[in-house]
Amino acid sequence: MNSSWLSTLEAFEQHLGLQSRLVDEGRFDEVVAFEPPPDLPALPRVFIARAMELHDRAEALSERVRELRDRARERRVVPRRPAHATPGASAYLDQRV
Numbered sequence: 168m169n170s171s172w173l174s175t176l177e178a179f180e181q182h183l184g185l186q187s188r189l190v191d192e193g194r195f196d197e198v199v200a201f202e203p204p205p206d207l208p209a210l211p212r213v214f215i216a217r218a219m220e221l222h223d224r225a226e227a228l229s230e231r232v233r234e235l236r237d238r239a240r241e242r243r244v245v246p247r248r249p250a251h252a253t254p255g256a257s258a259y260l261d262q263r264v
Contacts, residue, residue: 169211175203176214179221187228190235198232201225 182201189197210218 169208169214171204171207172211172214175207176217176221179203179225183221183224183228190228190232195232195235 179201186198189195
């Protein structure tokens with residue numbers, strides 16, 4: 168067994184838990200990507216299922232953040248003019264002619 172992969176997957180799982188809690192609490196500015204060690208060897212077959220599960224959890228969290236972001240944008244957008252309003256006549260009329 169490769170202990171570097173085991174510790175990396177455990178760290179990733181802890182990281183996902185923390186990031187999920189931050190999202191739940193609305194602390195989006197503290198959410199950061201997981202950075203695996205740069206010198207990891209190839210993923211051993213024995214860890215593939217766990218790595219896929221963690222990847223799926225990370226994707227679900229990313230999707231949740233995107234949905235929350237989109238909802239926040241929709242709430243922030245204020246229409247310039249109500250949909251039922253019609254342009255009014257000019258308030259200024261040049262009578263110098």
